[in-house]
Amino acid sequence: MTPTRLGVYASIAPVAVASALFMDFIDSTALSTALPTLARAFHSDPVHLKLALTSYIMALAVFTPASGWVADRYGAKRVFLIAMSVFLTGSILCALSRSLPALVASRIVQGMGGAMMTPVGRLIVVGSVPRERLVSAMAAFTTPALVGPMIGPPLAGLVLTFADWPWIFLINLPVGLAGMTAVTLFAPKLETLDPGPFDWRGFVLSSTAITSLVAVAETAGIGLMPLWLMALLSVLGIATLAAFIRHALTVANPILNLKLLRSATLRASVIGGSCVRLALGAWPFLTPLLLQVAMGWSPGKAGLVSMGQAIGAFSAKPASVVVIRSLGFRTLLVGSAVLSVVFTALPGLYRVDTSPVLIFFVLMVTGFVRSTHFTAVGTVAYAGLEGKDVSRANTLSAVLQQLSIGFGVSFGALMLHIAQHGQGRLTTDRFGFPYLMISLAAAMAVPVYLGLKRDAGSDISRSAV
Secondary structure, eight states: OOHHHHHHHHHHHHHHHHHHHHHHHHHHHHHHHHHHHHHHHTTOOGGGGHHHHHHHHHHHHHHGGGHHHHHHHHOHHHHHHHHHHHHHHHHHHHHHOOSHHHHHHHHHHHHHHHHHHHHHHHHHHHHHSOGGGHHHHHHHHHTHHHHHHHHHHHHHHHHHHHSOTTHHHHTHHHHHHHHHHHHHHHSOOOOOOOOOSOOHHHHHHHHHHHHHHHHHHHHTTTTSSOHHHHHHHHHHHHHHHHHHHHHHTTSSSOSSOGGGGGSHHHHHHHHHHHHHHHHHHHHHHHHHIIIIIISOOOHHHHHHHHHHHHHHHHHHHHHHHHHHHHHOHHHHHHHHHHHHHHHHHGGGGOOTTOOHHHHHHHHHHHHHHHHHHHHHHHHHTTTTOOTHHHHHHHHHHHHHHHHHHHHHHHHHHHHHHHHHTTOSSOOGGGGHHHHHHHHHHHHTHHHHHHTSOTTTTHHHHHHOO
């Protein structure tokens, strides 16, 4: 490959691949804003619409573990393009759905594509740029994770103001097709590797455990499934989870390497981060219902005010490195976790006459705190890890992240159902209990972070630039 061509790949490939991440985050945030509208379109209780969120997250959690093996076996570029095609097909199916079960099935198709897009896209970026340009390339790749949530809510509000809800999903098509074209032209075809035999036993056990336990979490307390079936799925989920843990700790190359949790920093990142992500998962489900149903805002108004959280997250990006170097990981994680607890609970105090300006400000500070927290969580996880352990830790973290977010949606919905006391209408006073409970879940991260050594991850924090 000539130096000129290599330079083109290094400059354009990360941006081209980032289109997948951009599309994914626009889709997720836009759908959250549209939940009340979809509830009316499907004549469904808004609480039941959480299935549209968690079905996608469940598919991500089930299929992400296989992404690294599939990319090594069949080629990252080819797998990435197929994954984007599957995601776009799911988007079209979502737009054509006319019932909640059809929408859930279509979201699972989307999730199957999404499970491969982001991790395989990261492999393309790493493999297509020189090592000295990797930091800037990864910055370009991850920027859509901040820009997408800024655009998603107001875009959804605009679409729902002037068009029907299917366009929430159809806006993925131009972004996805442009990204596929750019990847085809500018992303290199990386060398395929021999990943060895696929861990089918681990994949089947982990998939069965995830789907069984998520199904129980989704239906708990709302009467969508008979008790005998919930009990059967609970037993199946716990049994297969125990079997998978035993399998993963004994075989040489499991699909998820649980032995890596012996690392104190990775363990704290996974456990503490999962507690905070429970609140993060419940947030995009509860907040649109609070703003649009309980407070009576239009989708457009709710979308614009919700931009505050994304703006806060985006503004935290340049400050995160400085804060990490100044405070160290342990102090930053404890402090940001405490602040996350406080700001997670605040929306439970909103009433119909609460100022939109105040809500925008609270969301902006919330976004800043959470972005700083998850930057630290995502970085300290890899302290002391080298070689293959880094990529395996990345896969393990990605799966557990998706699971905690998915269970967060279910937990938030269950708390809201309890707060309703069987009454159909959602009012602002019903949201105090759910926001309090998810904030308490986030609070469980604080003792986890306190267990870290004061100099945990110091080798990374000192070299952060």
